[in-house]
Amino acid sequence: MNKISIFLVIIILHFSCMLLSAQENPFLEMAGKKYAEYSEDLYNQHLVLKRLDPSEAQQFIRQIEEVAKKTGSVEWELHLNHFELELFHKKQTLYGGNLYSVDEFLKRAWKLLEKAKKANMPQMELLIRQYIIDYNIDNF
Numbered sequence: 001m002n003k004i005s006i007f008l009v010i011i012i013l014h015f016s017c018m019l020l021s022a023q024e025n026p027f028l029e030m031a032g033k034k035y036a037e038y039s040e041d042l043y044n045q046h047l048v049l050k051r052l053d054p055s056e057a058q059q060f061i062r063q064i065e066e067v068a069k070k071t072g073s074v075e076w077e078l079h080l081n082h083f084e085l086e087l088f089h090k091k092q093t094l095y096g097g098n099l100y101s102v103d104e105f106l107k108r109a110w111k112l113l114e115k116a117k118k119a120n121m122p123q124m125e126l127l128i129r130q131y132i133i134d135y136n137i138d139n140f
Contacts (some may be wrong), residue, residue: 025063027079031071035123042079049086054094057087074119081112082127089135105135 026045030038049060061083068076085108092101109132116124 025066027064027067027076028070031067031073031076035075035121039123046083046086049083050090054087054091057090061087074115075121075124078112078116078119078121078124081108081115082124085109085112085131106132109135 026041030041045060049057052060061080064076064080064083068080085105088105088108092105109128113125113128113132116122116128
Protein backbone atom coordinates (compact mmCIF):
# COMPACT_ATOMS: atom_id res chain seq x y z
CA MET A 1 0.00 0.00 0.00
CA ASN A 2 1.23 3.45 -0.78
CA LYS A 3 1.07 6.40 1.60
CA ILE A 4 -2.12 7.82 0.07
CA SER A 5 -3.97 4.51 0.47
CA ILE A 6 -2.89 4.21 4.08
CA PHE A 7 -3.96 7.79 4.71
CA LEU A 8 -7.40 7.12 3.18
CA VAL A 9 -7.86 3.98 5.27
CA ILE A 10 -7.01 5.93 8.42
CA ILE A 11 -9.50 8.68 7.53
CA ILE A 12 -12.25 6.14 6.79
CA LEU A 13 -11.60 4.32 10.08
CA HIS A 14 -11.64 7.61 11.97
CA PHE A 15 -15.02 8.65 10.58
CA SER A 16 -16.42 5.14 11.06
CA CYS A 17 -15.45 5.27 14.73
CA MET A 18 -17.07 8.70 15.11
CA LEU A 19 -20.29 7.43 13.56
CA LEU A 20 -20.29 4.34 15.77
CA SER A 21 -19.65 6.48 18.84
CA ALA A 22 -22.59 8.76 17.99
CA GLN A 23 -24.84 5.73 17.53
CA GLU A 24 -23.87 4.30 20.91
CA ASN A 25 -24.21 7.61 22.73
CA PRO A 26 -27.49 9.42 22.01
CA PHE A 27 -26.16 12.60 23.63
CA LEU A 28 -23.41 13.03 21.05
CA GLU A 29 -26.08 13.79 18.46
CA MET A 30 -27.30 16.66 20.63
CA ALA A 31 -23.88 18.25 21.13
CA GLY A 32 -23.28 21.46 19.23
CA LYS A 33 -26.98 22.19 18.78
CA LYS A 34 -29.01 24.91 20.45
CA TYR A 35 -30.90 23.81 23.54
CA ALA A 36 -34.25 24.40 21.82
CA GLU A 37 -33.24 21.89 19.12
CA TYR A 38 -32.45 19.04 21.49
CA SER A 39 -34.44 19.80 24.66
CA GLU A 40 -37.21 17.32 23.84
CA ASP A 41 -34.69 14.54 23.13
CA LEU A 42 -32.88 15.34 26.36
CA TYR A 43 -36.16 15.24 28.28
CA ASN A 44 -36.94 11.83 26.75
CA GLN A 45 -33.50 10.57 27.81
CA HIS A 46 -34.21 11.89 31.30
CA LEU A 47 -37.35 9.75 31.39
CA VAL A 48 -35.23 6.74 30.36
CA LEU A 49 -32.84 7.46 33.25
CA LYS A 50 -35.72 7.44 35.73
CA ARG A 51 -36.60 3.86 34.69
CA LEU A 52 -33.05 2.48 35.00
CA ASP A 53 -31.59 0.86 38.06
CA PRO A 54 -28.59 2.73 39.54
CA SER A 55 -25.92 0.55 37.90
CA GLU A 56 -27.44 1.07 34.45
CA ALA A 57 -27.93 4.75 35.20
CA GLN A 58 -24.20 5.10 35.93
CA GLN A 59 -23.37 4.02 32.37
CA PHE A 60 -25.96 6.47 31.11
CA ILE A 61 -24.26 9.28 33.04
CA ARG A 62 -20.87 8.30 31.60
CA GLN A 63 -22.32 9.00 28.16
CA ILE A 64 -23.27 12.53 29.20
CA GLU A 65 -19.84 12.95 30.79
CA GLU A 66 -18.29 11.97 27.46
CA VAL A 67 -20.19 14.78 25.71
CA ALA A 68 -19.28 17.28 28.45
CA LYS A 69 -15.58 16.41 28.06
CA LYS A 70 -15.63 16.41 24.26
CA THR A 71 -17.45 19.74 24.00
CA GLY A 72 -15.89 21.40 27.03
CA SER A 73 -19.17 23.28 27.41
CA VAL A 74 -20.61 24.55 30.66
CA GLU A 75 -24.05 23.65 29.30
CA TRP A 76 -23.19 19.96 29.07
CA GLU A 77 -21.42 20.04 32.41
CA LEU A 78 -24.68 21.33 33.88
CA HIS A 79 -26.63 18.56 32.17
CA LEU A 80 -24.15 16.08 33.63
CA ASN A 81 -24.57 17.54 37.11
CA HIS A 82 -28.36 17.44 36.73
CA PHE A 83 -28.37 13.77 35.74
CA GLU A 84 -25.94 12.98 38.58
CA LEU A 85 -28.33 14.71 40.98
CA GLU A 86 -31.16 12.60 39.59
CA LEU A 87 -29.11 9.44 40.20
CA PHE A 88 -28.31 10.58 43.75
CA HIS A 89 -32.04 11.06 44.36
CA LYS A 90 -32.83 7.66 42.84
CA LYS A 91 -30.32 5.97 45.17
CA GLN A 92 -31.82 7.82 48.14
CA THR A 93 -35.28 6.65 47.20
CA LEU A 94 -34.24 3.04 46.62
CA TYR A 95 -31.93 2.61 49.59
CA GLY A 96 -33.67 4.88 52.09
CA GLY A 97 -32.38 8.34 52.68
CA ASN A 98 -31.56 9.85 56.03
CA LEU A 99 -31.28 13.45 57.19
CA TYR A 100 -27.70 13.63 55.91
CA SER A 101 -28.73 12.54 52.44
CA VAL A 102 -31.59 15.07 52.38
CA ASP A 103 -29.14 17.84 53.31
CA GLU A 104 -26.64 16.56 50.76
CA PHE A 105 -29.24 16.47 48.03
CA LEU A 106 -30.34 20.03 48.75
CA LYS A 107 -26.72 21.27 48.87
CA ARG A 108 -26.05 19.71 45.48
CA ALA A 109 -29.27 21.11 44.04
CA TRP A 110 -28.59 24.66 45.26
CA LYS A 111 -25.00 24.47 43.99
CA LEU A 112 -26.29 23.38 40.60
CA LEU A 113 -28.81 26.22 40.63
CA GLU A 114 -26.01 28.72 41.24
CA LYS A 115 -23.98 27.24 38.38
CA ALA A 116 -26.98 27.58 36.08
CA LYS A 117 -27.40 31.22 37.09
CA LYS A 118 -23.72 31.97 36.43
CA ALA A 119 -23.93 30.20 33.06
CA ASN A 120 -27.03 32.26 32.18
CA MET A 121 -29.11 29.17 31.50
CA PRO A 122 -32.63 30.12 32.61
CA GLN A 123 -34.12 26.83 31.36
CA MET A 124 -31.76 24.93 33.65
CA GLU A 125 -32.50 27.32 36.51
CA LEU A 126 -36.23 26.67 36.15
CA LEU A 127 -35.70 22.93 35.94
CA ILE A 128 -33.61 22.84 39.10
CA ARG A 129 -35.97 25.18 40.99
CA GLN A 130 -38.87 22.88 40.13
CA TYR A 131 -36.79 19.88 41.15
CA ILE A 132 -36.03 21.46 44.55
CA ILE A 133 -39.71 22.29 45.08
CA ASP A 134 -40.84 18.76 44.15
CA TYR A 135 -38.16 17.25 46.38
CA ASN A 136 -39.23 19.38 49.34
CA ILE A 137 -42.88 18.48 48.83
CA ASP A 138 -42.04 14.76 48.68
CA ASN A 139 -39.69 14.77 51.69
CA PHE A 140 -41.29 17.09 54.20
